[in-house]
Amino acid sequence: MKNRNLPRLAGGVMVAGMLLPTTSSYAADAEQIIRDNCLLCHSEENASAPQFSRMSHQRKTPEGWLMTIARMQLMHGLKITDEERRTLVKYFADRQGLAPEETAGSRYAMERRLNTMESFESADFEQMCARCHSGARVALQRRPAQEWEKLVHFHLGQWPSLEYQAMARDRDWFDIALEKMVPELTSSYPLQSSAWESWKAAPKADLAGRWSFSGQLPGKGDLHGTMTVVAKQGDRYEVSVDGQYADGSPIKGSGRAIVYTGYEWRADLTIDGVKVRQVFAASKSGQQLTGRMFEAVHDEVGADIVAVREGSAPMLLDVQPEYIRAGSRAQLTLVGTGLGEQVSLGDGLQVVKELYRDDNKVVVEVMADAGASEGARQVSAGSANGASVNVFSSIDQVKVVPEFAVGRVGGNGGSTPKYNAQFQAEAWANGPDGKAGTEDDWRIGFVPASWHVEPFDERAKADRDTEFAGVMDARTGKFTTGAAGPNPERKMSTNNAGNLKVVAAVKEGSETLTADGQLIVTVQRWNNPPLP
Structure with a gap:
């Protein structure tokens, strides 16, 4: 049965x-x-x-x-x-x-980048559609006018209180939805498109092979390695991963993958004992993969990944770390495929010693001249290029990334896990005008920081949010939220929600540079669909 x-x-x-x-x-x-x-x-x-x-x-x-x-x-x-x-x-x-062009700009929803701040040109779209769920959920589908109209009727039938909610009760929601939004959605997201017709007719690549990948995991740092992909039946693959983080700790795992629509890579793996998912897009040539790899349960923990298939045209994916200070000596790792013997780092940078080499990785010890001019240098290894390294003299300012984040309480015997938050400190240099906050400021990269939280405002201070909402790891920037459920130690036994200021401190010579962001810790993530 x-x-x-x-x-x-x-x-x-x-x-x-x-x-x-x-x-x-x-x-x-x-x-x-x-x-x-x-x-x-x-x-x-x-x-x-x-x-x-x-x-x-x-x-x-x-x-x-x-x-x-x-x-x-x-x-x-x-x-x-x-x-x-x-x-x-x-x-x-x-x-x-959807064709690759049709998912561009909205892939963050599939990749579970849930702290993305959306912005759309259409105020009607934001108020009528993107106030209850992500706008990307709408942008990642295509319908003719009749189907968009049916979707309006479905919304009102399924959620009859919709017209009485904020941004609906102050207007003729139903007429606006039918008379304005249906034509707008039909025009913006039509069923028929030249991109889709072209993609249907295009040859689809077999993604089997050995891939060199690089990435960056907030709280852990740079990572790189190889992914071996073996073709099975029906666009299915077996996958094994072998790599390491910048600190030398290993990345090992295996699992299965499937490709939808000729380019939508989805994989379920177990890496270092943790179940993870990959949501990647293959390039039209089938020689590159880009996307995000994240934990299955804690999808807030994830790494941006870019990969290139061995045997494709030589390519340099990444230089790790992405910066070097003028007048210093550092170890740089070049990641890609087809990396040639001659490594060029640009003006003011010299390779002192080559420490390791294979076709996908070259590790070099580099000296940066004390007088090296600030800015990005294009890097190459033979004919492989495509990545750069930033040369800086000093860190002038720091930013917290993300600037605004949401965490959620959970656990404590309940059915939903905690949704934590991860922050990074991003170093910037002032431009030629020497002033911070102007258009010529330029990004150096992510740097180590020490972290703490403070009450965001007087209300948060009075409610002692920093005591109850969770704990910040001072070294990694990971905030672990509090337990779910009523807390008898809080006023009116409320839950462990909070409004926090997240503060990063970066040492720069004898000074300490600080920056802050905001973290809202709120209730459990009860509704957690594949597309938010």
């Missing part, structure tokens, strides 16, 4: 549908699943070229299709297995996905 349970939840994120269909004939299987399970509510419009009402008139990312199918299960009683759901996600994402 088939297991027809509803989707399992892990930390609130629906994950079962994003794993791998095990059959190679998933298209035929998917169409049969639709005919067997979906035609009570939908209809088949064209049997010879399978087309189904509503379903065939939308395009979405893999995460978007997963959310739609899961909604059918949770709200409309659809009974399918986990395996069937995986097959449907693959089918729809491949046939009705």
Whole structure:
């Protein structure tokens, strides 16, 4: 007997549908699943070229299709297995996905960059759509006018109190949604596009091979290594990772991956005993991968990753660290593929000694002249280029990244884990005018700092938020939030929410440079869909 349970939840994120269909004939299987399970509510419009009402008139990312199918299960009683759901996600994402150009600018939602501050040209869009969920969730789907109109009706039917909420009760929400937003969404995010037609016709790359990657994990620092990808059936891959952090600690793990829409890489791995996910986009040539790798449960913990396939054109991905002080001696690691013998670092920088070399990594000891001019230097290793190193004389200012963040209480026997916050100190130099905060300021890079929190305002001070909201790691910049639930030690036994100022202190000679950001610690993350 088939297991027809509803989707399992892990930390609130629906994950079962994003794993791998095990059959190679998933298209035929998917169409049969639709005919067997979906035609009570939908209809088949064209049997010879399978087309189904509503379903065939939308395009979405893999995460978007997963959310739609899961909604059918949770709200409309659809009974399918986990395996069937995986097959449907693959089918729809491949046939009705988004072209690479159509996801540009909105990938942060798929990559779980949940502290992203969105901004859109349309005030109507921000007030009508992006006030309840991310605007990226809308931007990562395509519909014709009729489907956008149905979506408006769905919202009002599913959430009948919507018109009485802030930014809705002070206007004729329904008429604005139909008369202004439907045409705007149809124009901005149409079902038909030349980008999608072009991408459907383009050849799709096999992503098997050995990849050189580099990245940066907040709180831990630079990382690099190799990823070995072995092709299996149906756009599936086995993956193994072997690398290290800047401090020499290893990165080892393995798992499985699948590619949707010809370029959307999704992998579930276990690295150093921790379950992680990769959300990458492959370049059209299939020679590069870019995206984010993050912990499955704590998706706030993640690294930006860029990778290049061995055997492609020589390329320099990164120089680690990304800066060197004038008049100093430092060890730099060049990461890429096809790295040649001759390393060039630009004016004022000399290679003193080569410490390590293979095709993907070169480690050199470098001397920077005391009088080296400030600014970026383009670096090359033979014909491999594409990365730079920053030369600076002094750090003039520091910024906290992110400037504004949200953390959430959790745990304490409850069903939702904590959502912590991670901060970095970013060093900057003043430009030629010598003034901070002007257009000619330039970024040096992330630097070590000492960290602490303070009350953000008088209300936070009176409520003793710094005592209850959580604990800041003074060395790494990681803030671990407090436990969920009422706290009898607080006024009115309220929970461990708080409004905090996050302060970074960086030593620069005899001075200490400081900067601050804001952290809101709030209630549990009850609603945690694949697209926020």
